Amino acid sequence: MLRGSRWLLMMLVALAGCPGGGGGIGDSCGGNDDCDGTLQCLNSRCVPRCRRAPECGDGFSCDDRGLCQPASGQAGEPCESEVDCAAGLSCQIDGAETDSNNRLLSHCAAENSTHPAGAACDANQDCRNGTCALGHCVDLCRESRDCAAGTSCVNIPSELAGNALFAGCLPTQGVLTWSIPVASPAAQILLPVPDVARSAELVMSIADLGQKVGASSVLSPAGLRIYNLPCAPSASPCEPDRALDEFFDNEVRHLPDFGQSVLAMPSNPEKPLRAGIYRVEVSSFQADATPGSAIPRVTAVVQLGSNGTLDLHFFFLALDDHPCVAMTDGETLSAGTAQRAAFFQTAYLGELSRMIANAGLSLGELTYETITDHPELDGLDLSAAGALFALGRFPTGINVFFVRSLSPAGVQAFGPNPGPAGLGGTRQSGIVISLDTLCYRDWPAMARLTAHELARYMGLYHNVELETPQHPTWRDPLGDSDDSSNNLMYFSERFDPSTGAGIRLSAGSELSPEQRQILTRSAVLR
Amino acid sequence: MKRGLVAGAVLLCALPATGDNALLTLPVITALTSIDALPSKAALDDAFGAQAAQGQLLAVAGDHTTDLGIELRAIRALPAYCPAPCGPGEPAHDGLIALIDGFPAAQYTPQDLLRLRAAVEALGATRSMLASDVTELVPLLDHGSRDVRATVVRALGSLCSNAALGPLEAHYPDERFLQVKYAITAAVQALGQCGN
Numbered sequence: 001m002l003r004g005s006r007w008l009l010m011m012l013v014a015l016a017g018c019p020g021g022g023g024g025i026g027d028s029c030g031g032n033d034d035c036d037g038t039l040q041c042l043n044s045r046c047v048p049r050c051r052r053a054p055e056c057g058d059g060f061s062c063d064d065r066g067l068c069q070p071a072s073g074q075a076g077e078p079c080e081s082e083v084d085c086a087a088g089l090s091c092q093i094d095g096a097e098t099d100s101n102n103r104l105l106s107h108c109a110a111e112n113s114t115h116p117a118g119a120a121c122d123a124n125q126d127c128r129n130g131t132c133a134l135g136h137c138v139d140l141c142r143e144s145r146d147c148a149a150g151t152s153c154v155n156i157p158s159e160l161a162g163n164a165l166f167a168g169c170l171p172t173q174g175v176l177t178w179s180i181p182v183a184s185p186a187a188q189i190l191l192p193v194p195d196v197a198r199s200a201e202l203v204m205s206i207a208d209l210g211q212k213v214g215a216s217s218v219l220s221p222a223g224l225r226i227y228n229l230p231c232a233p234s235a236s237p238c239e240p241d242r243a244l245d246e247f248f249d250n251e252v253r254h255l256p257d258f259g260q261s262v263l264a265m266p267s268n269p270e271k272p273l274r275a276g277i278y279r280v281e282v283s284s285f286q287a288d289a290t291p292g293s294a295i296p297r298v299t300a301v302v303q304l305g306s307n308g309t310l311d312l313h314f315f316f317l318a319l320d321d322h323p324c325v326a327m328t329d330g331e332t333l334s335a336g337t338a339q340r341a342a343f344f345q346t347a348y349l350g351e352l353s354r355m356i357a358n359a360g361l362s363l364g365e366l367t368y369e370t371i372t373d374h375p376e377l378d379g380l381d382l383s384a385a386g387a388l389f390a391l392g393r394f395p396t397g398i399n400v401f402f403v404r405s406l407s408p409a410g411v412q413a414f415g416p417n418p419g420p421a422g423l424g425g426t427r428q429s430g431i432v433i434s435l436d437t438l439c440y441r442d443w444p445a446m447a448r449l450t451a452h453e454l455a456r457y458m459g460l461y462h463n464v465e466l467e468t469p470q471h472p473t474w475r476d477p478l479g480d481s482d483d484s485s486n487n488l489m490y491f492s493e494r495f496d497p498s499t500g501a502g503i504r505l506s507a508g509s510e511l512s513p514e515q516r517q518i519l520t521r522s523a524v525l526r
Numbered sequence: 527m528k529r530g531l532v533a534g535a536v537l538l539c540a541l542p543a544t545g546d547n548a549l550l551t552l553p554v555i556t557a558l559t560s561i562d563a564l565p566s567k568a569a570l571d572d573a574f575g576a577q578a579a580q581g582q583l584l585a586v587a588g589d590h591t592t593d594l595g596i597e598l599r600a601i602r603a604l605p606a607y608c609p610a611p612c613g614p615g616e617p618a619h620d621g622l623i624a625l626i627d628g629f630p631a632a633q634y635t636p637q638d639l640l641r642l643r644a645a646v647e648a649l650g651a652t653r654s655m656l657a658s659d660v661t662e663l664v665p666l667l668d669h670g671s672r673d674v675r676a677t678v679v680r681a682l683g684s685l686c687s688n689a690a691l692g693p694l695e696a697h698y699p700d701e702r703f704l705q706v707k708y709a710i711t712a713a714v715q716a717l718g719q720c721g722n
Binding site: 404 | 553555556557559560561562563564565566568569572573593594595598599601602636637639640643644647648651671672673676677680703704705707708709712
């Protein structure tokens with residue numbers, strides 16, 4: 001455990017001063033009383049009191065007074081935390097054996113000569129301290145003081161022992177991403193979700209873009225089926241309306257798609273994530289919904305907490321000589337123009353920032369790039385959107401592409417719903433906005449379009465669909481969002497009857513409390 | 527030329543009085559202002575009424591006094607009302623031809639360009655397989671707007687008529703924008719997969 005910290009303490013000790021009560025850092029001492037009240041006596045020298053055990057070095061705990069205490073646990077003795085075991089030993093889980101509280105038992109054992117806590121791993125033996133969970137080496141703990149700074153002691157389910165939990169150190173904030181191996185075109189995978197997770201997702205992809213991939217069922221840790229694959233309209237006797245009924249009935253919204261799809265949970269904050277193992281049937285499918293032959297690649301993403309900061313990464317295809325150039329003050333919209341022009345910085349980003357603040361979030365880092373080497377994507381047919389989004393290399397935040405036009409005509413913006421939050425460079429890693437829209441809308445309206453698609457990427461659904469009057473269940477799963485056209489997630493541009501005769505289309509940006517909750521859980525945030 | 531006049535008459539007959547937005551009821555507006563998807567035929571039938579949908583879409587598509595976003599979506603929705611084999615005599619097909627013929631080539635606005643592209647794209651989406659539709663579009667391969675040319679190329683690929691192969695291959699060497707050249711390559715490949 002963090003031997004470097006021990007060396008740091010020894011270096012401090014090397015800066016030795018004079019002995020005596022109230023000793024300063026580095027002074028020699030025989031006990032804690034010899035040192036200043038903010039210090040402790042360790043290895044006969046006064047050193048700062050600890051806040052976390054790793055500051056004391058391997059084989060020590062940090063008690064609630066900030067004093068490093070040597071561990072006494074020997075090989076084979078039971079332990080709960082890494083700090084229970086003497087130097088050179090680590091606290092390792094005893095297979096699937098549990099105590100009366102369904103907590104996994106563990107004992108002190110020799111450290112492995114492999115990766116430290118926090119490093120990526122595939123199996124327990126990849127980790128120095130013998131525990132690999134959520135794709136990362138994890139130290140066992142009793143409380144967060146046992147864990148390194150920036151990490152917390154949380155309950156983690158074990159894939160080897162049903163829903164038994166163990167306490168391990170995970171980052172307090174941020175996103176954990178790891179691969180889950182799949183060996184056949186259809187397989188059950190286990191998604192362990194720790195108790196602090198705010199959202200979790202599986203990104204499933206296949207190389208054959210002529211096949212679909214996705215989940216066919218999801219069981220919660222309690223064994224409840226929270227997702228069932230809707231019937232496919234191409235497969236008799238499934239009518240299109242029934243397929244949509246089944247889609248909207250699921251507690252978790254998901255549909256397999258060509259090449260890649262995302263299963264994001266929760267879809268509804270009233271039905272939050274539970275700590276434990278989610279069992280997900282993952283499969284590839286032929287276009288006619290029969291079993292596929294492609295083997296899915298699966299990546300898991302868990303959001304552990306964020307500051308609510310949304311980074312946006314703007315990409316501009318070749319937009320020169322666009323017919324709506326009057327809306328860009330006669331200039332070509334590019335990375336350079338966007339960074340200095342008032343229409344982009346004030347009229348567009350100002351309005352977008354206001355809408356994002358309305359969600360309880362703030363805009364963070366903004367980056368700008370011009371893409372000139374993909375002319376085939378300048379005017380985008382939506383069937384080629386995957387090739388464009390794959391250029392969105394930023395995993396944190398959302399990649400936003402501006403293209404000359406979108407086909408089919410009339411589509412103003414487009415993006416995955418939900419997107420692969422926390423992953424860059426995939427066929428769904430971004431949203432796209434059509435510059436054609438500026439021929440009949442202004443920049444604030446473009447901001448609303450962008451905010452709408454960003455929110456879909458982050459897991460919100462249309463509050464109502466066009467067909468909701470005929471099919472009342474075809475709407476978002478949230479209990480507190482209404483049917484208002486003032487809502488940001490209204491499926492169409494808002495018609496404002498207050499303007500009287502004629503057509504006035506303007507921006508609605510309202511969000512319900514539960515819509516805000518979904519947005520603040522997204523793994524795109526930092 | 528005669529065919530164009532007939533088609534124009536079809537469209538004009540479907541038009542409401544100038545500036546009359548009586549067709550644009552709230553359900554119609556909401557159906558034709560969806561942001562990130564096109565409305566399905568079933569949804570349009572619900573909005574307009576199944577019997578009236580095609581005629582009213584034609585009217586909205588040809589009314590340049592209405593909101594352009596609504597107009598574009600109405601144009602793009604017309605192929606859904608042109609059952610196979612879609613061709614002359616079908617109001618939706620003839621309406622699209624009239625919109626293309628009605629493009630004010632001598633003096634046009636950015637909005638006119640968007641209308642033209644929507645109509646061209648929609649004609650391609652009919653997948654009519656008609657050489658006459660190819661003939662309609664081929665002159666636009668020389669249009670000054672690269673966005674129009676790219677749209678025309680895609681539409682020629684979508685029409686599924688081998689009559690488009692020659693004009694596409696002939697235009698390729700003269701085209702200076704890679705955007706359009708790539709589109710030509712994709713269109714030729716698409717035609718090869720049509721099987722006609």
